[in-house]
Amino acid sequence: MRIRATVAAVSGALALSALAVPTAQADDSRSWSADHGFTALQPAQGDQAKRASGAAAKSVKGKVTSAVVNAGKPIVLATTAKKTVSFSVTATDDSGIGGAAPFIWAGKNIDTGVGFGPNEKGFSCKVVNATTTTCKGTITLNPKELKNAHATTWKVGVWALALDGEEFQRDAASKVKVQRLSKLTANASPEPVKKGKTITVTGKLTRANWETKKYAGYAKQPVKLQFKKKGAKSYTTVKTVKTSSTGVLKATVKASVDGHWRYSFAGTASTPAVTSGADFLDVK
Structure with a gap:
């Protein structure tokens, strides 16, 4: 979806949910979740009245100290199947x-x-300390x-809400x-x-085309031809060849x-590494 709509949805949901979030204490290990939607956050009781006094004492602008999506690994998508990945965001104020909550965009x-x-189901927060x-x-x-x-490389944005009401x-x-x-x-x-005798090793390198919803040949790419002798533990690169205009290898x-x-x-x-299955060849 358009990123502005994504940000609006995230900010609106968190703004509603934060109404019930208690002020953190230095030794607080409480947490809350949104398994039934962002507006269903149910934190532990107590400390809510301290929010008002927080605004007067505020001197440091809120910060995002960590934002990790998919454990920092690339997100690889096929042609049509949706893919769900994890995130962890830490903010302080x-x-x-x-x-x-994060939003990723390009x-x-x-x-x-x-x-x-972020998805509503499974969203949860845990207080680390007072800030x-x-x-x-x-x-x-x-x-x-x-x-x-x-x-390509996407940006990970973060929207957060401080307990004194400031959004950042x-x-x-x-x-x-x-x-x-x-x-x-x-x-x-x-x-x-x-x-x-001469043997021929053929193959094809393809990748997901998100516009046609099919797989298409990846042209002019260097690919290593590798061999492992029967009984050996590792492969050796024999030569490097390039794919044709249709992704074919020979x-x-x-x-x-x-x-x-x-x-x-x-x-x-734009495309992850991949290794083909091995084809065993019997030499007489």
Whole structure:
């Protein structure tokens, strides 16, 4: 969805939920959750009256100290299937934090970008100390709403609400990569083959196309042809070949001993690394 709509939904939900959040104490280990929606947060009782006094004492602007999505790993999406990933956000303010949630977005700016916000179910927060709270939950991405150009590094924004009522937002608290799922095949032939004869190892490198909702060949990419002798523990790179304009791979080598052949792609910024299944070749 458009990122402005995402931010509006996040901020509105947290603003409502924070009405019931208690002021944190230094030794407080309380937590609250939103398993039935953001507006259903149910924290422990007590300390709510201290919010009013917090505003007068406030001197430091709220800060986002941590914002991690998918444990910092790239988010890899197929053609149409939605994918849900975890997040953890920590924010701090002199008056305490009533709630904090991330939104991830891509584009030239936040007004026109595309993005996704947190899911209501499973959203929870835990008081760390009098000024700091950590909130965790999940974000679901839908590739049907994306274009191929969105396979890039996304910004992780955070909206938070301090207990004195001040809202603060960081459009780029951290980053996370969003990538197009890749697939790779390998086939060695003829089989069986006589020792010293030439074999051909074919394959194809494809990746998700979010605009056609299908997989398409990934052109002009270097891919390693690797071999593991029967009984050996590791593969050795024999040569590197490039995919054709349609993602096709073809390499010829001399057969010497029985073993497994495969292709291995190192990946790019928009596409994750992938290794094909191994094809065993019997050499007579």
